[in-house]
Structures are given as structure tokens and as C-alpha cells.
Amino acid sequence: MPSLPFLLFSLLFLFPVSHSIPEYFENCRYIKFECGEISIGYPFSGGLRESECGHTGLELQCDGDTDTATATIEIHGVKYKVMDIQQKRQTLRIAREDFLKDSLCRPQTPIQDSIIDLELFDLAPGYSNVTLFYDCPSSSSSVPSSLACNGSDYHNVSIITVIDDFRVEGCSANVTFPISWGRFSFYDREDPDFLQFLREALETGFEVKWKEDTQACRSCTASGGACGFNINNQTSCFCPFGFQNWIESPNQCLRPVAESKSKLKQNLFIGLAVAVTIAIVLVSAVYFLVLRCKGKSLSDHLCQGKIKDNAGIESFIKKFGSPAPRRYSYREIKKMTNKFDNKLGQGGYGTVYKGKLSEGRLVAVKILDGSKGNGEDFMNEVASISRTSHVNIVTLLGFCFEKSKRALVYEFMSHGSLDRFIYDRDLHHQICRLELKTLYDITLDIARGLEYLHQGCNKRILHFDIKPHNILLDENFCPKISDFGLSKLCERKESAISMTCARGTIGYIAPEMVCRSFGGVSYKSDVYSYGMMVLEIVGGRKNVDVEVSQTSEVYFPSWIYKHLDRSMNRDLSGEIIDEEDIKRKLIIVGLWCIQSYPSDRPSMAEVLEMLQGDLQSLVIPPRPFASSPVRSPKTYTKTSS
Known part of the structure; x- marks a missing residue:
């Protein structure tokens, strides 16, 4: 067995030095330059933002008192007043200070x-x-x-x-x-x-x-990192604890345990390969198992009444990993939301407000409705989300549990929910419809998040309420799955679970949730909801809209299938080359996901393979029926000859 110094020396060559300095990640990810009406993050620095978070030529200063403060920037020795900053347009409106003050x-x-x-x-x-x-x-x-x-x-x-x-x-x-x-x-x-x-x-x-290198920053934030700059004024990616940059992916944050053997072999010296690889795999596997599997299910303890206050929840959550969500008093919750004066949205189990922590970080605070049952939604969210750590799962930062007052504190997602960006019909809350390539990337990231929930360790997390409203988008349109109020933990070895009532939202509920003749309830129920959401993204309309009568309209999946029929005669190159190819790929994947029988649907791992694979290799799914479904062959891709 190699000695410890020998292994440590070898590791220096195995893994490149990470840019994930913790204070840089926290600062660059969450702290913005604030001055008067100006609030901006990357690619600027200044104020509470570290210099590493911004380009050296984009350092902002704040002059004056709080009420009359103005942001300034110096360019080639000339000081300018910053009148306005438009992040999306990447524009800065400035005026010479000397002419403003002295004519x-x-x-x-x-x-x-x-x-x-x-x-x-x-x-x-x-x-x-x-x-x-x-x-x-x-x-x-x-x-x-x-x-x-x-x-x-x-x-x-x-x-x-x-x-x-x-x-x-x-x-x-x-x-x-x-x-x-x-x-x-x-x-x-x-x-x-x-x-x-x-x-x-x-x-x-x-x-x-x-x-700005927007592609590099987008890649960084999508992987869970924070954008900044190195000494050469090139975009750098600072990673959170447990992640690091690799030579092959300098603008992404990756888990060491997730790296493939082929990538590891590229960094190994001949002669050290076997010993070092075995050591790394063993240590990483133990760490992963301890982090994901430690302790008994939190939901079991909550449901049995063993945890009755903040302290009890906090002490148990710490068993699932670090850092644990912070405990807040209800008084602190009221303060961070400014007495609940900025409502972001309303859900079936509570109201979400915009808040700000003492250090200036923006958060979303969900106040759960105490009249809804015995608080099972709160127990489900805390139990499920405390076990997760993924870039496409919303992060739980804290909680409050004081008698009937219950609240959850999440990271703030500046672009809100996905449903605001996907429907063609003008809705009262719609902003704009995103480009199809962006929507394709979003569906891919959602699939990664769901696959993470389903693969589990010895337990799967079944969400049971996947829909556009529960997909939140950050400033770079990176999606995160939220709202685990209906979720359920189940043993990974279980092929189906027992349910006393249907869970989910009309239009996204799988057939087996309401009719057992289709098969048992399992993680494939989430696959169905995901597929229906993908079809809505492509179709630009809702499957079932409670605000508009749908009685005269064609069955939604059949309507989608007609679009697939129209594109059947197109020449295909095997790659996504235009919007029509993207639409066709999403339709095929979505229709496979909503097959009536769970056993005919792909797993989320297979969904990812289909989305990332060649369009030419995908098998067209059988035509859907509104009732009396016909069993379909479970063949998603063509076999190579």
C-alpha cells in the first residue's frame, strides 16, 4: 500500500489547483455592487464585491451618502457618473463628472x-x-x-x-x-x-x-459556479465546496467523484495510475456514501412527531451534510421580508415573498399556510431538499418552525418561474417567450436535476409536481427544480409505491396516479410530468388551461403529434442544425415520456441520452390516445447496424 506522503504528492499532479476559493465563490455569486439605484454583479466589482469578481476596468465606486449616493467609474483617467446599467444589453450609460459639476x-x-x-x-x-x-x-x-x-x-x-x-x-x-x-x-x-x-x-x-465572454460565464453559472476574473482579466470560474475546475473544463465546476475514468487517466503519470486511481475512487466513494446516506430519513422523524421545534430539525439536518440550512426565528423572517411587503407568488401550500438577508443577499421566503393539513408539505420539503446538492435543484438556505408558523428560505431566482417564458398566448404574467435553443438547454438541465433526484443513494426522491410553475430560472436562465411539498422519499429498490391519493397538478398527473390499471406509481410518474411540460414548451400552449375552456380543442398530445407528422419528410443530418430539428427532438422525447404505461416510458437517464444523442437515431413514438391506450414497444432509439 503506498504511503500517505506518496499519495498526497501524486494527487498534486492528478488534480489541477481549483479556483474554488470559498470566499470568492460566496462573494462573487451572491454579493452585488449596490449604490443608489444601481445594483449589478458580474462583470463588475466594487463596494462589497471583491476585486476578483470583476474586470479591473469595470471597478465601480459609490460616492456620497445613502440617500444621494451615485455610482462612478474611471476609464483612462476620466471619472464618469454611472447613469444606468443594462445587464441584458451589456450597456453602460455614463457622463463626464467634470462637465456635470462645473460645466x-x-x-x-x-x-x-x-x-x-x-x-x-x-x-x-x-x-x-x-x-x-x-x-x-x-x-x-x-x-x-x-x-x-x-x-x-x-x-x-x-x-x-x-x-x-x-x-x-x-x-x-x-x-x-x-x-x-x-x-x-x-x-x-x-x-x-x-x-x-x-x-x-x-x-x-x-x-x-x-x-464579455458570455459563453464562459454561462457555462460556469450553469455548473453551479460564480463568474469572476483571473490576473489576466480572463473569465474565471469560482466553485463551491466539493467542486473544482479541471484542465479540460476551466469554466465549469465538477465533482471529482463524477469524473470519468478516461479523464482521470489523462492526468495520471505512467507507473502511478493503478495505486492513485484506486485510492481516489475509494476515498470519493466513501465520502459520497456518507454525505448522501447518513442517518435515518428526516421525514420519518418528522412524521412520527419526534421533531417539534427549530432546534430538533436543525440538529437532525446536520446529519445529512454540510453546510446545513440555517435556523431562523419568525421575527427574523418578518425582518428579512420587510413584514411581507413584496409578494412574488402564490402556491397551493403558501405564499412566496422576496427578502434580503443581513449581509445583503436576496432570498425567496415561502410562508406555508398553517391551515393546510398537519404540515406534511413542510416536512416533505425539508426532508427532501436537505438531501440534495445539485446545480439544477433550488438551494434551501434556512427554515423556521415555531408552533403553527413555518417558513422556508431559498436562494432568490431573479427570472422567476419558467411558465412566464414559454406560452405564445398573452398571459397576464408573461414577460416574453425565450428562444428555442435556450428552451432546449433548459429542458436538458431540468432532466439532469430530475435524474439526480431519481438516482438517489438508497432512496429516491419523487417530486410529483413537475410543471413550468415549479421550475425557477436564475439570472442566466439556468433552471432549478423547486417546490418539494408533494415529494416522497422511497427506497431505491422499490419498483412502485403505495399512494392514498393522487399527487400533482391537473394536466401533469400521470395516468397511474388516478387509475391503477395503468401500473404502479413510481419515479416514472415524474417522467410523465416532465414529458408533458416539454410538449408545452414546444407547443407554446398549456395542456389544460383552467382559465380558458379547452372543450373544443384537439387533445393536446395529438395536436403536438401533428407537428411531428409535418416534419417527417425533412432531410436530417443527424445533428441539431436549426429550430425545426430542435422541435422534432423535443416532441419525440416528450411523447415517449407521456406513454400511458409507466414501463413504456424512459428513465430520466435515458431521456438525457435521447436529448444529447443524434436526432436521426430516435424512434418515433406511437401516436397517443386520449383514452383506451394501446401498449407500445419500449424502443426509444434505433440500433446501429
């Missing part, structure tokens, strides 16, 4: 042009350069009439635009900066309205678009 006659000293850092910014369309010339000699007859500067270091200032054909020499100073073009060229320089327009344009500022 055109008192530029900062020494005079600096507003030269935009072309490596970091692009000037937005609609702007053009203007040059101010100070104290030009009177012999320069081509210079337009000057504006008098009283009580300044300069006597007069002349304004030259890019359309002016002037060559000015011998002036004391000059400064060039962008200005919104608008009606600028139509003004006579002698017109008093021209000066007013110029002042307004200076106060409005100009827009620049910052350059």
Missing part, C-alpha cells in the same frame, strides 16, 4: 479625452464625437463663434463636430468626447437652443457596450 468651461486638469477603452468597450450606435477647443487664437478665422467662459481658467470655448471641416491650431487645450447625435447637426451654433441641447446631452451621457 463646459471647467474640464478636469490635466485635460483628458473621453477615449473609450476599445479592448473593453464599444461605443453604442447613435453617438458621435464632439471636440471642445479652449482659448483658440483670434487669427483662426475658420473657428465658429466662441462661448464666453467667465470665472474660469479659460476665456472661451469653441465646439467642433465631426461634420465640421476645421483645422484648429494654437489653442490652449482641447478635449473630445461622444455625444448623442439626435438633432445636433440641425442646430445653428449661435442658436441659444443649441447650448441648451448640448447641456442636456451632457447630462444624459452616452452609452458604451462592454465586451
Whole structure:
């Protein structure tokens, strides 16, 4: 057996140094620069955000008191007031501070042009350069009439635009900066309205678009990491505890135990391979089993009445891993939600409010309805979600359990629920429909989250309420499965579980939940709900809409199947090359998932293979029927000849 020093020395070569410095991950992931009306995270730093969280050229400062604070940024020695930041458009509207405070006659000293850092910014369309010339000699007859500067270091200032054909020499100073073009060229320089327009344009500022490696950051956040920058000002990915970067995936956070043998072999030296690989696999397996399987089921203890307060829940949750959700008093819950003044949504088991922790992190707080049964939904959520740690499962940060008052504190998801982005019909809560490629990525990530819940250790977590409303999206549209109020823990070896009543939402409930002749209730019930949700994403409409009568409409899966029929004669290359191919792949997978008999549906692991595999290899599922279903062959993909 190799000695411990020998193994440690070998590990230095096996695994690259991780960028997952804990304080950088926490800071860059959750802390934003806050100043006045400006609130922004990546790619900026400043305030409470560490310098590693932002590009060195995008460091913000906050000037003034809380009520009158203004955000500023320095670019090439010029200080600008930050008027507005648009994260989605990647635009920054800024205005020169010296002109705002002291007018055109008192530029900062020494005079600096507003030269935009072309490596970091692009000037937005609609702007053009203007040059101010100070104290030009009177012999320069081509210079337009000057504006008098009283009580300044300069006597007069002349304004030259890019359309002016002037060559000015011998002036004391000059400064060039962008200005919104608008009606600028139509003004006579002698017109008093021209000066007013110029002042307004200076106060409005100009827009620049910052350059950012969006793909690298999206990849990082989708894997559970936090975006930042390294010393070379390149996007870096800081990972949480238990994850690390790999040479092959520098912008992703991966679990060491999840790495394939092929990747490990790439990092092994010949001669150390066998000993080190065995050691790593053994240690990782033990760690994984302890983390996932330690202790008796929390739900059993809750249901038996053995845990009756915050302290009891907290002490037991710690057995499932670290860090454990924090315990909050109801008084703290009221404070973080500002006495429940910002309602985010209403569910069947409670109301969700927006809140903020003392350190400034935004959270979502679910206040459970005490009149709903004996609190089984609360027990299910805490018992189930405390066992999870996955980028596509919402994180439980804390809880409150004081007599009849129960609350759950989750990470805040800025884009809300998926149902706001998938339906074509104008809904009162709809924002916009996402691009199909983005929706495809979302369905893929949801499948990963569900597969994680189902694969378990010695217990599976069955969700029983998969639907767009329970899929939350973060700032990068990375989806996370939420709302475990109807979930159930079951032994992995169990092929079916007993149910006293149907669980779920109309339109997403699997047939076996209401009619046992279709088969036993199992994790395949979640597969059915997932499939129906995928078909809704493709179809852009609800399967069953309680707000609109559906009696005259075609059975939803049959309606979806017609779209598949229309695309049957298209030439396929075996790859997803356009939106029609993406639609077809999602329809095929969705229709397989909603097969009437559970045994005919794929597992979530098989769903992932189908989504990530070639479209050409997928077998078309049998046509669905609203009643009296016909058994289908369990063949999802074509076998290669």
C-alpha cells in the first residue's frame, strides 16, 4: 500500500489547483455592487464585491451618502457618473463628472479625452464625437463663434463636430468626447437652443457596450459556479465546496467523484495510475456514501412527531451534510421580508415573498399556510431538499418552525418561474417567450436535476409536481427544480409505491396516479410530468388551461403529434442544425415520456441520452390516445447496424 506522503504528492499532479476559493465563490455569486439605484454583479466589482469578481476596468465606486449616493467609474483617467446599467444589453450609460459639476468651461486638469477603452468597450450606435477647443487664437478665422467662459481658467470655448471641416491650431487645450447625435447637426451654433441641447446631452451621457465572454460565464453559472476574473482579466470560474475546475473544463465546476475514468487517466503519470486511481475512487466513494446516506430519513422523524421545534430539525439536518440550512426565528423572517411587503407568488401550500438577508443577499421566503393539513408539505420539503446538492435543484438556505408558523428560505431566482417564458398566448404574467435553443438547454438541465433526484443513494426522491410553475430560472436562465411539498422519499429498490391519493397538478398527473390499471406509481410518474411540460414548451400552449375552456380543442398530445407528422419528410443530418430539428427532438422525447404505461416510458437517464444523442437515431413514438391506450414497444432509439 503506498504511503500517505506518496499519495498526497501524486494527487498534486492528478488534480489541477481549483479556483474554488470559498470566499470568492460566496462573494462573487451572491454579493452585488449596490449604490443608489444601481445594483449589478458580474462583470463588475466594487463596494462589497471583491476585486476578483470583476474586470479591473469595470471597478465601480459609490460616492456620497445613502440617500444621494451615485455610482462612478474611471476609464483612462476620466471619472464618469454611472447613469444606468443594462445587464441584458451589456450597456453602460455614463457622463463626464467634470462637465456635470462645473460645466463646459471647467474640464478636469490635466485635460483628458473621453477615449473609450476599445479592448473593453464599444461605443453604442447613435453617438458621435464632439471636440471642445479652449482659448483658440483670434487669427483662426475658420473657428465658429466662441462661448464666453467667465470665472474660469479659460476665456472661451469653441465646439467642433465631426461634420465640421476645421483645422484648429494654437489653442490652449482641447478635449473630445461622444455625444448623442439626435438633432445636433440641425442646430445653428449661435442658436441659444443649441447650448441648451448640448447641456442636456451632457447630462444624459452616452452609452458604451462592454465586451464579455458570455459563453464562459454561462457555462460556469450553469455548473453551479460564480463568474469572476483571473490576473489576466480572463473569465474565471469560482466553485463551491466539493467542486473544482479541471484542465479540460476551466469554466465549469465538477465533482471529482463524477469524473470519468478516461479523464482521470489523462492526468495520471505512467507507473502511478493503478495505486492513485484506486485510492481516489475509494476515498470519493466513501465520502459520497456518507454525505448522501447518513442517518435515518428526516421525514420519518418528522412524521412520527419526534421533531417539534427549530432546534430538533436543525440538529437532525446536520446529519445529512454540510453546510446545513440555517435556523431562523419568525421575527427574523418578518425582518428579512420587510413584514411581507413584496409578494412574488402564490402556491397551493403558501405564499412566496422576496427578502434580503443581513449581509445583503436576496432570498425567496415561502410562508406555508398553517391551515393546510398537519404540515406534511413542510416536512416533505425539508426532508427532501436537505438531501440534495445539485446545480439544477433550488438551494434551501434556512427554515423556521415555531408552533403553527413555518417558513422556508431559498436562494432568490431573479427570472422567476419558467411558465412566464414559454406560452405564445398573452398571459397576464408573461414577460416574453425565450428562444428555442435556450428552451432546449433548459429542458436538458431540468432532466439532469430530475435524474439526480431519481438516482438517489438508497432512496429516491419523487417530486410529483413537475410543471413550468415549479421550475425557477436564475439570472442566466439556468433552471432549478423547486417546490418539494408533494415529494416522497422511497427506497431505491422499490419498483412502485403505495399512494392514498393522487399527487400533482391537473394536466401533469400521470395516468397511474388516478387509475391503477395503468401500473404502479413510481419515479416514472415524474417522467410523465416532465414529458408533458416539454410538449408545452414546444407547443407554446398549456395542456389544460383552467382559465380558458379547452372543450373544443384537439387533445393536446395529438395536436403536438401533428407537428411531428409535418416534419417527417425533412432531410436530417443527424445533428441539431436549426429550430425545426430542435422541435422534432423535443416532441419525440416528450411523447415517449407521456406513454400511458409507466414501463413504456424512459428513465430520466435515458431521456438525457435521447436529448444529447443524434436526432436521426430516435424512434418515433406511437401516436397517443386520449383514452383506451394501446401498449407500445419500449424502443426509444434505433440500433446501429
